[in-house]
Amino acid sequence: MTAALVFGAACGPPEYGVLIDGRRIPVVDMHLHPGEWHGVPAATQAFLAGRFPFPFNTNPGDLADGILSAEGILEELDDAGIHGALLYAVYAPRTVGVATNELVEGYLDHAPSRFWGLASLRVDQWRDASQEALDDLEAALAHPGMIGVKLAHAHMHFRMDDPAYFGIYELAGRMQKPVYLHTGTSPFPGTSRDAAYTDPVYLEGAIEAYPDTVFILGHLGFDFIEREHRGLETCIDLASRFENVYLEPSALGSPSGDPNGAQLREAMRRMREAGLVDRIIYGSDGPQSPGFVAEYLERTVEAMRDTGYEVDEIEMVLSGNFERVFGVEVAQL
Template sequence: MDPLLSLGNTMRQLMIMGLLVVLSSLAEAHDTSSDFDLDALFAGEAFVLSGQATGTQFMGEQISVIDMHLHSGTFENMGPLGQEFILDSIPLPLPEAQKRVIASLVAQMTRQPYAPYSGIKNECLKAGLQHCVLYAVYTPETWGIEENNTIIDYLEDPRNRVNGEPYFLGFASLSQVEWEQQGTAQIAALRESLSHPLMVGIKLAFAHNVEPLDDPKWDAIYELARDLDVPLYHHIGTSPLRRLEDFQDDEQRERYRRSFDPTYLEGAIQRFPSVRFILGHMGFDFNGEGVGRVDEVFRLAQIYPNVYLELSAFGGETYDPDGTIMVDILTRAKALGLVERLLYGSDGPGIPNMLKRYKDRTLSALEAAGYTIPEARAVMAGNFVSVTRLPERIAAAEPEPLVCSGDDGLLDPGVAGRADVDTEVFRARLGSGSKTRFTTISVSLPEAADGAAPVPVILVSPGFQLDRDLYASYPIHLASWGYAALVTEKLQLGISHAAMTRRLRDVLSWLVDEESRPESPLHGRLDLSKIGLAGHSLGGKISFMLGIDLIEDDDERVQAIFAIDPVDDGKGSPSVTPEQMAKVDMPFIALGETLDSTPKHDSLMACAPEASNFEKFFDGARSPAAKIDVLGASHMSFLDNPNCRLFCSVCREGAIGSGEARKLARRYMTAFYNIQLKGEVEYETFLCGACREQDVNENRITFATTNSLCPTE
């Protein structure tokens, strides 16, 4: 036989064998034949369609999940120990050459972000994840090298969008090889990589490289993390690819211990108190050698507030088949008061469906450990958002609307203000008697400074059945402009609009009580005589209802209302438009859109029906008011994450990115509050003057006023 023909037949057989292995894994991961279409696979089509992506439920509530630990790459760019590990994992009696072909094929189909069917993005969407984080890696002997620039290419790929938002985020890394000669250049390259807004942290894995954690030469990395205000992830715990017995003598074994034992990181944690250290894998002993350091990880987190703990890898079927290890760790963390320091990650993608399985196992463990819904939200996404300053990073990655500098070089209120922001978290008791309830409240406000004047307060009400974390960017933005702001309670099914209004008033009462306590971090920092109300969708209506209630009680604390695409759904509840609009005597703006004034499908209701949308609030105005139509936006475009699964899926997708929609909302909201709550009339250029006309002329908005909101109109 011709040797080339023989070689071709052999390669064809290997390809078929490899595909069969991959396809059998894929078929096992999916439930129905319609979910698994070979024609679509070979046509290169994506696996997850909009109808197939599912959200995440915890104890009956929708929550967001961010997987902060994923690895892309190829089999070929793995180190020798990593390749050996993968080849040994293939359960087929084949020669090594054939196993290598299979391993290469599997990696191409499962470890590439945009591969069809079981690529990382599709697996993330199938698992119901809000964002996924890709790690750059520099471990040449073990898992290999995945360059920073490769991760950045994935981040800049046009496919890195879900409903107009960036989906993948990245952690950058650097080589530790020949540090004395190459360290300065490596730090410069790392700094350049971290200038990309979607590269939100640093990833280090000294255990894989056997580099001691206590070597002071690494201070240059920590200095960079401090200067750029990015978190720093350390692999803490043994490497599954290195055992103590692999090292020839006690000196080498001790060096290896110093590369994974968190005790040796304590000095750096002390020297750099502003650096947020993430201790990955909780110090787990992946080889069962009796060198686990979970207790030490907990000790460090109790002592140092800049230590965070990440939950990846050890909770999978391989290391924790009955789930008891994860439950024990979560139970201990809760008992020690460390819930706000836990971060979720999987260390995937692994095999098809692994991301969903690891998420589901973690959620089951959270429930078994007695975590509440707010605590689960913190662990699965909220803590990561805080640690990475994610809203600011996402906003920085969005295409900038043309910034208007206003008269005298005024800063555009659509971008972050100049104040540094504190966020204080409270476990608040609201209501009284049988109506008493407890909730977590996060208040964002300018950093405390001696002699600083109290700042106005803004309450942001979410839309119906929409989680508070979908609006997280708004209080942070407002705080940067000199306000204390918070997102109020979720507006849930089964509660009347009048009761929702009373609940919003409870939050206001709690703020008054909390500010009056001398030991409170809010004491002396709030000007509760100057309050603004804001709300999206039903939250906009509830804001008007509270404003009306306070007016009827001769309470003049609320001085302005900014409603974001408000909807006056009067079914079973009092209607505001037009019946009660005559009672509204404070200035207001109704900003919205008309794309969702009609249903997305004939079987659905419109998300912002024409008969009860933002225009109807304006039409009934008796006080100074404006209406702003954000052209091309949809009802959910104003959320931080318009891809909020079930409730967002019934609305249309905007023709503009939600980043632009949010920036326009923030521009007019902040300018309006600056004028009404602070008396800074110079910001009228954004609301009534040249900057507004720029937005109108460039077809970003339409604008109308009544009752002299703009003095010259």
């Protein structure tokens, strides 16, 4: 089976897509992080540096800035045979840091045929400046490459069920911009770990109240502290009951956290059993480290093949569902 999988060529011009049973399937990675090392809080810098291999961890800023740059991400995509990717703005100054909407726009302008973006907003001064934050978000979403919204309640410290923030979903629905939400716990220092910030069941009220808004449940509620599925069945239940819910299995199947691929296989198997293949959108949560983007794609394709996905279903996960949900055209191969 592995022999049937051929990824992007290692040398020469990149050959995009995944070749499965003689059919080349385009791939979009809907979860990549651009950024700058100095935008990351010191505690998280130390956390990340500790995960870099020696001796690169003796100068983590240079490594991070290189791989997080537009050129660095394009290089990782080329190595993986991935043509297009979705880049996330982040406003979580106390946990994972800040990658502004303007920074993401710079990436989009750098490679408009390969990058799309998700805009985000500050919520740490919500009581006094919510309207200003929403106005800024709306302005960012006016950029033609900004096709959705990124939120991470655990990183941004606001409850999933707090109606004070539902204006974000209203705006996203009105502008027809899907909302990506980090669900599950996070390994980063300073993140909220209580259920109201991590358990996707707390999103049900918003999902029900805003049927015109697409909710993409990132990481499937995975518990990154205990390294186990915690919210998978909740995500599947929500996607089964609400047509505006989609699922994204990034990061939980990383080589370090899921060495034998069991967690990722379990997620892919359960989603297919529930008849939700048309709701799954592929993402990696890269670039993380050199080669991670390519390896995560390989592991995901293997997990799908191991759990009985047909080639048509694999194509839906890797690019078809993304194209339909975000209303963009993925470059044909």
